[in-house]
Amino acid sequence: MKKPWSISTTVRNPDRLRDFLGVLKELEGQPFNSENQIKYQILLIENRLYKPTNLTKEQQEYFDNIEKEMPFSVAREIFNAQGYEDPAMRGRNSVAPLNKMGLCVAKNSADGVKITPLGEYFLSEDYDLGKLFFIHFLKWQLPNPASTTFSENDGFAIKPFIGALHLINEVNKRWAKLGNAPIGISKDEFSLFAPTLIDYRNTERQAEKLIEYRVGLRSQKDDKGKKQFREKFRKDFAKSFLGTSKSGEIAKLLNNLKDYGDNAIRYFRLTRYLHIRGGGFYVDLEPRRSIEIDKLLLTDNAAPLVFKSADEYIEYLADIEQPVLPWETEPELKKIAENLNQDVRRYVSGLESKTIKVPTFSFREIKFLGTEQLKQHIEELRTYRRKLQELETHFESQDISKIQEYVDALKNIHQSGNKKSIELEKLSTLALNALNDALEIKPNYPVGDDNEPTFTAPANKPDIECFYEKFNSVCEVTMLTNRSQWYNEGQPVMRHVRDFENSHADKVAYCLFIAPRLHQDTIETFWMAIKYGYKGTTQRIVPLSITQFIRLLEILLEIRKQGKRFTHDELLGLYEQILGLTKIVKHSEEWIEQIPEAITAWQKSILAKQ
Numbered sequence: 001m002k003k004p005w006s007i008s009t010t011v012r013n014p015d016r017l018r019d020f021l022g023v024l025k026e027l028e029g030q031p032f033n034s035e036n037q038i039k040y041q042i043l044l045i046e047n048r049l050y051k052p053t054n055l056t057k058e059q060q061e062y063f064d065n066i067e068k069e070m071p072f073s074v075a076r077e078i079f080n081a082q083g084y085e086d087p088a089m090r091g092r093n094s095v096a097p098l099n100k101m102g103l104c105v106a107k108n109s110a111d112g113v114k115i116t117p118l119g120e121y122f123l124s125e126d127y128d129l130g131k132l133f134f135i136h137f138l139k140w141q142l143p144n145p146a147s148t149t150f151s152e153n154d155g156f157a158i159k160p161f162i163g164a165l166h167l168i169n170e171v172n173k174r175w176a177k178l179g180n181a182p183i184g185i186s187k188d189e190f191s192l193f194a195p196t197l198i199d200y201r202n203t204e205r206q207a208e209k210l211i212e213y214r215v216g217l218r219s220q221k222d223d224k225g226k227k228q229f230r231e232k233f234r235k236d237f238a239k240s241f242l243g244t245s246k247s248g249e250i251a252k253l254l255n256n257l258k259d260y261g262d263n264a265i266r267y268f269r270l271t272r273y274l275h276i277r278g279g280g281f282y283v284d285l286e287p288r289r290s291i292e293i294d295k296l297l298l299t300d301n302a303a304p305l306v307f308k309s310a311d312e313y314i315e316y317l318a319d320i321e322q323p324v325l326p327w328e329t330e331p332e333l334k335k336i337a338e339n340l341n342q343d344v345r346r347y348v349s350g351l352e353s354k355t356i357k358v359p360t361f362s363f364r365e366i367k368f369l370g371t372e373q374l375k376q377h378i379e380e381l382r383t384y385r386r387k388l389q390e391l392e393t394h395f396e397s398q399d400i401s402k403i404q405e406y407v408d409a410l411k412n413i414h415q416s417g418n419k420k421s422i423e424l425e426k427l428s429t430l431a432l433n434a435l436n437d438a439l440e441i442k443p444n445y446p447v448g449d450d451n452e453p454t455f456t457a458p459a460n461k462p463d464i465e466c467f468y469e470k471f472n473s474v475c476e477v478t479m480l481t482n483r484s485q486w487y488n489e490g491q492p493v494m495r496h497v498r499d500f501e502n503s504h505a506d507k508v509a510y511c512l513f514i515a516p517r518l519h520q521d522t523i524e525t526f527w528m529a530i531k532y533g534y535k536g537t538t539q540r541i542v543p544l545s546i547t548q549f550i551r552l553l554e555i556l557l558e559i560r561k562q563g564k565r566f567t568h569d570e571l572l573g574l575y576e577q578i579l580g581l582t583k584i585v586k587h588s589e590e591w592i593e594q595i596p597e598a599i600t601a602w603q604k605s606i607l608a609k610q
Contacts, residue, residue, distance in 0.1 A: 002154060002155050002198070002241060002242055002243065003150075003154065003253075004195035004196045004198065004241075004253070004256070004257060004260055005142055005150060005156070005158070005160050005195055005198055005260075006195060006256075006260040006263070006264075007160075007260075007263050007264050007267050014129055014455065014458075015458065015459045016049070017097060017098065017101075017103075017122075018122055018123065018459075019047070019049050019459075020044065020049060020094060020095070020097075020098060021098055021103055021104065021115070021119055021122060021123060022123060023040070023043050023044055023047055023049065024040060024095060024098060024104055024106060024113060024115070025115055025123065026043060027039065027040060027043075027106075027113045028112070028113050028114065028115055029112045029113065029114075030112055030113055031108070031110075031111075031112055031113075032095075032106045032107055032108055032110065032112070032113050033108055034088040034108075035088075036091070036113070037088040037089075037090075037091030037092055037095075037108075038079070038087050038088050038090070038091055039091070040091040040094065040095060040106075041079060041087075041090040041091040041094060042072065042075045042076050042079045043072075043075070044094060045070075045075040045078055045079055046070050046071075046072050046074075046075035048062075048063060048070070050094065051063055052078055052079070052081075052082050054081060054082055054083075055078065055081075056081075059074070059077070059078050059081075062074060063487075064483075098119070099146070099314065100146060100147065101118075101136055101317065102116055102118050102119075102136070102139075102314050102315075102316070102317025102318035102319075103115070103116060103118055103119035103122055103318070104116055104119050105314060105318070116314075116318030116319075117318060117319065117320045117321075118132070118135065118136075118317070118318045118319070118320050119318070121320055125460070128446070129270055129446045129454075129455060129458070130270050130271055130272045130446055130448075130454065133267060133270040133271050134270075134271035134272070134273065135320060136317065137159075137160075137161035137162075137267075137268065137271055138159070138161065138162065138323060139159075139316060139317050139322070139323065140159060140160065140161065140317075141158065141159045141160075141304035141305065142156040142157075142158055142159075142160065142198070142304065143156045143157075143304065144304070144307070144310075144313050145307050145308075145309055145310040145312070145313050146310040146313050146314055150198075154198075155198050155199060156198050156199070156304075157198070157199045157200060157201070157303065157304055158197065158198055158199060158200045158302050158303075158304065159200070159300070159302045159303070159304060160194075160195075160197075160264070161268055161271070162296065162297075162300050162302040163194075163197050163200055163203065163302040164190075164194045164197070164264070164268060164274075165273065165274075165285060165293060165296065165297060165302075166200070166203045166297060166301070166302055167185070167193065167194060167197055167203055167206060167207060167210075168184055168185055168283065168284060168285055169285060169293075169297055170203055170204060170207035171184075171185050171189075171207045171210055171211065172184065172284075172285070174207055174208070174211050175211065175214075178211075178215075182284075183277070183278060183282055183284065184275070184277060184278075184282045184283050184284025184285065185210065185282065185283055185284075186214075186278075186281055186282050186283075187261065187262070187265065187281055187282070187283060189210050189213065189214065190261050190264070190265060190283050191257045191258050191260065191261025191262065192210075192213070192234060192237065192257055192261070193206050193209065193210045193213075194261060194264060195257055195260040195261060195264065196237075196241050196257070200301055200302035200303050200304075203302070209237070213233055213237075216229055216233060217229055217230060217233075234254055235250055235254070238250045238253045238254050241253070265283055266455075269448065269454045270446065270454050270455060272286060272289065272448045272449055272454070273285070273286050273289055273292070273293060274286060274448075275287065275288075275448065275449075275450060276448075276450075276452065286448065286449055286450075288339075288343065288449040288450070289449065290339075291327060291332065291335050291336050291339060292325075292327050292336065295326045295327040295332060296325075296326060296327075298326070299326040300326075328371070328375070329371070330370065330371050330374065333371060333374035333375065333378065334366055334367070334369075334374060336374075336378055337366045337369070337374055337377055337378050337381065338366060340378060340381040340382065340385070341363065341366065341381065343385065344361070344381055344384060344385050344388065347385060347388040347389070347392070348388065350392070351388060351391055351392060351395070354395060356391060356395055358388065358391070359384075359387060361380075361384045364377055382449070385449075386447065386451060389451035390440075390441070390442075390451070393429075393430065393433055393451070394433045394438070394441065397430055397431075397433035397434040398434065398436065400557060400560050400561065402430075402434065403431075403434050403553055403556060403557050403560065404557065406427055406430050406431045406434065406553060407550055407553050407554060407557070409423070409427050410424075410427050410431070410546055410549065410550050410553070411550060413427070413479075413516075413546065414516075420479045421456050421477075421478070421479050422445065422453050422455065422456055424477045424478075424479055424514070424546075425443060425445050425453060425456055425457060425463050425464065425477055426443075426445070426452075426453050428463070428464060428475055428477050428514055428549075429441060429443040429464055429475075431549070431552075431553055432464065432466055432475060434553065434556060435556065435566060435568065435571055436565065436566055436567060436568075437468070437469070437565075437567050437568050438466055438467060438468055438568065439467040439468060439469060440465075440466075440467045441464065441465075441466050441467075442464065442465040442466070442467070443457065443463070443464045444457035444458065444461040444462060444463060444464065444465065445457045445463070446458075459492070461496070462474035462475070462476060462496040462497075462500055463475055463476050463477050464476075464477075465500065466512075467504075468568040468571075468572075469568065470507070470568065470569070470572060471507050471508045471509070471510060471568070471572055472500070472504050472507045472508070472509050472510075473509060473510040473511060473512055473575075474496055474497060474500050474509070474510075474511050474512070475511070475512045475513075475514065476489065476493045476496065476511060476512070476513050476514070477513075477514045477515070478514075478515045479515070479516060480515065480519075481515065481516050481517045481519065482519065483519060483521055485515060485518075485519040485521075485522050486519050486521035486522040486525060489513070489515075489522055490521070490522055490525035490526075491525070493511060493513060493526075493541070494525070494526075494529050494534045494539060494541070496511075497509065497511045497534075497539050497541065498534060498535060498537075498539070501537075501539075508540070509540065510540040510541075510542060510575050511539065511540065511541045511542065512542050512544065512575075513526070513541060513542065513543040513544070514543075514544055514545075514546060514549050515543075515545065515546065516545065516546050517545055518543050518544075518545055518592055520588070520589065520592075522543070523543060523588045523589075523591070523592050524588045526539075526541040526543055526588075527582065527587075527588035527591060529541060530579065530582050531582060540575065540579055542574075542575045542578050542579065543592070543595075544595070548595065548596065548599060551599055551603075552574070552599070555603050555606070555607075558607070559606070559607070566606075570602075570606050573602060573605075573606070574598075574599070574602045577598045577601070577602055578595055578598050581594050581595070581598060
């Protein structure tokens with residue numbers, strides 16, 4: 001029976017993937033035999049990246065208390081206590097996603113564990129998540145000799161990412177021929193038609209079917225008719241795809257397709273070659289990369305390549321220089337640079353027309369640049385464009401209607417599905433911009449060319465960095481509310497603050513921590529850092545619930561509606577009031593209880609001042 005393709009078994013959470021790879025590096029050069037497969041799994045336990053279920057009370061304490069160092073001997077005892085029938089298989093399973101992505105070579109038949117060039121790039125301090133996944137998805141194909149999950153016998157003959165680009169392109173062309181403006185494909189359409197495109201030769205037929213679905217759906221007169229049409233079409237489509245009338249199999253496929261589609265969009269977006277439009281409901285080709293996409297579609301029909309062995313395929317995946325991109329020729333790069341130049345100059349002109357001071361940039365004579373110089377200048381132009389986009393965001397965030405939008409969105413953050421964490425980082429960035437006179441609000445999440453976040457900020461950096469005239473700060477956000485909030489945010493937040501303090505020692509540094517609810521263990525950790533210090537020096541951490549953060553924005557709205565300004569001096573005053581409580585209350589619980597009163601007192605004082 002046929003099945004759709006999916007990313008879920010190939011790609012995991014990027015941060016977790018990177019952590020697993022970092023642990024594997026400890027075994028580099030050693031044979032990945034049964035002994036070291038077991039050792040690898042034990043190292044994952046020691047680093048708290050894998051938690052078995054069968055734990056004694058004493059062993060559980062090592063996972064509950066992040067500050068309690070777990071010796072390798074304890075991790076080995078935990079592993080041995082699980083009673084695995086094939087202990088070495090645990091290590092093989094854990095390393096499998098790393099092997100499949102070409103990040104490493106770790107198998108019994110190899111000379112020794114090797115972190116590939118792609119893996120080394122992933123472990124580097126300034127890796128670009130978009131570049132990493134773009135390189136991977138250009139080459140990821142089904143079938144491939146490194147996996148038996150999606151075989152030729154099952155009908156697979158496609159590079160899924162490139163196939164998805166072709167599908168969107170073909171739908172846009174057909175939709176335009178019908179006299180409509182191309183809009184990409186909806187997320188609903190993507191989930192149904194992209195994962196079920198398992199053979200590149202069926203792209204036109206799949207696009208035709210998608211258009212039939214869209215036209216039929218739009219022709220219905222009311223919601224009831226749309227619902228009936230949608231359900232019947234999807235069932236008929238699934239029946240045809242699977243080649244079965246079994247209702248259970250059909251229901252299972254349709255249930256899975258939404259998850260497969262959502263996950264594929266999420267990861268394909270990382271490449272910066274997909275663009276979300278139509279209020280977040282449509283997926284389209286990124287217009288700012290039209291030259292690259294057109295060239296890619298012209299030179300790659302999404303057909304899988306032929307490899308003699310799994311080793312040859314993995315070696316291809318691991319090579320950061322492959323494939324040679326079809327637009328990396330001097331003529332094509334000049335076209336890309338010229339397009340970017342025009343785009344950037346439009347941003348500059350638009351900002352200057354609003355009397356916004358624009359940072360200087362060294363525009364170069366493109367016609368005199370060679371290939372490598374062009375590549376470098378293109379990256380410089382894209383970096384500069386992002387700065388301009390952030391300036392534009394800062395300007396727009398001053399509008400009262402925008403502030404109200406941020407308030408409403410934060411109140412409904414729990415309705416954002418699996419995008420809650422990304423949405424909270426984005427909304428916090430916008431809200432901090434709205435606080436008017438920051439020198440710079442710098443989110444660390446990766447973005448597409450539209451400056452929309454494609455993923456959360458990497459684990460080795462603060463979520464948001466804020467620079468003001470009198471102080472600096474980081475902002476850390478999380479949607480976690482249970483004890484895992486303390487585990488995932490306690491120590492990392494303090495470490496980020498210390499690194500930020502060291503990097504920007506010219507001003508006092510604060511940390512604003514935002515979560516739906518503040519877990520007592522998290523607050524106790526911050527209390528200790530404020531009162532007694534972290535690694536020898538006290539810190540300034542201000543914890544707020546999302547509701548309390550919304551209150552700040554509502555106070556800001558009140559001030560703006562009166563035609564008055566809100567400056568970073570007022571924000572600094574609030575931070576100091578909240579931190580000042582730690583000098584007069586007895587414990588962390590009392591501190592958190594008094595923060596709402598501190599916000600109210602602060603509100604009265606700044607409104608009286610205005």
